Amino acid sequence: MSVTSIAAARRARPTSPKVSKTPGSLVHRKVEFDWSQTPLEWIPGSPFASHFINEINLLLPAGEFWFCKIYNKALPYITDEKLKADVQMFVRQEAMHARAHGAAIVEYLNAHGIETKSNTRQEDWLFESLLSDEPMGIKLPKFAQKEWLVFRLGIVAAIEHMTCVLGNYVLRNTSWDEAGADPVLLDLLRWHGAEEVEHRCVAFDVYRHLGGGYASRYYLASIAMPAVYGLWVHGAAHLMKQDERFKAKKPSVFKPWIWMQWMREVKTGHLPSPFWLALKELPFFSPWYDPVKEGSTEEALAYLNSSPAAARAAAMA
Numbered sequence: 514m515s516v517t518s519i520a521a522a523r524r525a526r527p528t529s530p531k532v533s534k535t536p537g538s539l540v541h542r543k544v545e546f547d548w549s550q551t552p553l554e555w556i557p558g559s560p561f562a563s564h565f566i567n568e569i570n571l572l573l574p575a576g577e578f579w580f581c582k583i584y585n586k587a588l589p590y591i592t593d594e595k596l597k598a599d600v601q602m603f604v605r606q607e608a609m610h611a612r613a614h615g616a617a618i619v620e621y622l623n624a625h626g627i628e629t630k631s632n633t634r635q636e637d638w639l640f641e642s643l644l645s646d647e648p649m650g651i652k653l654p655k656f657a658q659k660e661w662l663v664f665r666l667g668i669v670a671a672i673e674h675m676t677c678v679l680g681n682y683v684l685r686n687t688s689w690d691e692a693g694a695d696p697v698l699l700d701l702l703r704w705h706g707a708e709e710v711e712h713r714c715v716a717f718d719v720y721r722h723l724g725g726g727y728a729s730r731y732y733l734a735s736i737a738m739p740a741v742y743g744l745w746v747h748g749a750a751h752l753m754k755q756d757e758r759f760k761a762k763k764p765s766v767f768k769p770w771i772w773m774q775w776m777r778e779v780k781t782g783h784l785p786s787p788f789w790l791a792l793k794e795l796p797f798f799s800p801w802y803d804p805v806k807e808g809s810t811e812e813a814l815a816y817l818n819s820s821p822a823a824a825r826a827a828a829m830a
């Protein structure tokens with residue numbers, strides 16, 4: 514073969530796809546929230562939507578600390594330097610999210626007399642026992658440990674698609690501002706949502722890099738997505754039971770009232786429709802799913818650069 518034909522063959526060889534699809538470099542941001550003035554009904558006139566979104570504070574911390582644990586476990590298997598750096602920043606961002614929502618539980622919900630323990634106990638069991646390295650206390654044989662890790666990374670990839678969808682929703686929903694919603698809670702939602710959009714590719718990139726395939730992604734998402742929404746409604750019902758206005762309805766995830774009321778609240782613009790959410794989950798089921806297309810890094814950074822909580826943390830440093 515001549516020198517020119519070797520050069521031509523090299524040019525024609527398909528380049529391997531990039532392992533990390535995250536545009537640019539992720540950044541760890543500190544934030545500080547002052548919960549002293551935030552009312553429980555943080556969207557004035559909308560107690561249902563206020564409780565429904567407040568449940569996010571209870572749902573997230575245990576799950577996000579669990580993300581940190583399993584991504585630290587995945588790090589030694591990652592051979593791509595850019596993806597490694599993405600994961601390190603992803604872990605730091607998720608840990609900050611968990612701490613911020615954890616502080617909201619104590620300084621905001623508990624300070625208003627809301628009982629949260631019975632709810633967070635369930636999340637702790639799910640992430641610290643059922644989905645831990647030793648599920649329900651069962652020590653896995655060596656050969657199964659990596660499989661179990663990739664299985665759990667697939668669950669996180671599905672959840673991270675959902676958090677990106679919700680991130681877009683909170684960044685773009687102006688109905689809360691129009692209703693005079695509490696600015697601190699809005700900032701918590703938008704700062705977190707913006708970082709979810711910013712790091713939307715990481716979990717999916719890691720899942721694929723460690724050998725996660727399409728079929729398992731499909732069935733894991735089919736389980737994880739309804740489970741997360743079920744837990745969300747279950748937790749929101751627990752908060753509503755503590756509100757005199759809803760007590761008589763005996764709110765429960767298994768009763769139609771909460772689902773019907775959710776649909777009624779959609780008309781106010783303060784909550785996303787469950788059907789819209791289901792529709793937004795569909796791209797993840799496509800074999801051509803590309804998280805880059807699911808959000809705008811520029812839009813996320815525009816919010817992050819103006820977040821009052823980030824400015825407050827910088828001023829306190």
Ligand SMILES: [Fe+2]
Nearest residue numbers: 577607610709
């Ligand atoms: Fe997060």
Ligand SMILES: [Fe+2]
Nearest residue numbers: 607673676709
């Ligand atoms: Fe995330």
